[in-house]
Amino acid sequence: MSANSNRQENTKQVGNLLADAAFLQDIRRQMLRFATLQLNDASQAEDAVQEALIGAMKNAASFGGRAAFKTWMFAILKNKIADVLRYKQRMVNIGSFAHDEDDEDLSELFDRKGFWQVDERPVAWGNPVASMRESQFWVVFEACLDNLPPKQARVFMMREFVELDADEICAEVELTTSNLHVLLHRARLRLRECLENKWVLQGEKNDELP
Amino acid sequence: MMNCREATKLMSDAQEKPLLLKTRFGLEIHLMMCSGCHNFKEQMDALRTMTRAYAKGKNEQEKET
Known part of the structure; x- marks a missing residue:
């Protein structure tokens, strides 16, 4: 397969996963729980999860396979959370x-x-x-x-x-x-x-x- | 001769503790000659009124109307 059709395939896979309402709801719930623990703030956690999902859709072309989806999704979420924490730390310090x-x-x-x-x-x-x-x-x-x-x-x-x-x-x-x-x-x-x-x-x- | 930076500093300090009479005298002279600082003085009082009102939740009352 060419590189481009890999990317298209990846995008399609992510699209299919996120279009599956049950799947989306489930992973969203897990992400929210994780983010709330890290950030200690419900609305910041909501935002981080939302941004991570949007980030996932934007970067869908570089995703690498169903088994890794949750890991990949959580990696994006962790980056978002790290950004928030770094910003928070600047404010508090x-x-x-x-x-x-x-x-x-x-x-x-x-x-x-x-x-x-x-x-x-x-x-x-x-x-x-x-x-x-x-x-x-x-x-x-x-x-x-x-x-x-x-x-x-x-x-x-x-x-x-x-x-x-x-x-x-x-x-x-x-x-x-x-x-x-x-x-x-x-x-x-x-x-x-x-x-x-x-x-x-x-x-x-x-x-x-x- | 007092400049505006010094005058504004004195006006701010006066919010915490009254100025010495001789300092106050120099400030008043500056205020007579400087419209910017004259306005600043009035605005210091307004700022305190606004901040205290804000602290007492006046902004919440207004949001409801």
């Missing part, structure tokens, strides 16, 4: 972010003499309190919060959500007061900028649309 966050310089916002760059200078916001009545505002607000680097996000939320005072935060995360103030300054700069760009200025752009 705040220590490893330390370098990036501490090196953050504010030269995007301020010029060499420390004055606002022209296109970063804060504009007047109109009526921020009124914004809070709009559900779309909170979607944007939450996205901006999620965009904060981990260290900044953590101390900002300890301060503003949990309402700990500065000393309590410093004790909890083992920071000096001056480091804490630097992180809070950066968090506020970023959050403010995000809200201005994504909410205030976006609203003005939308008003200009026909």
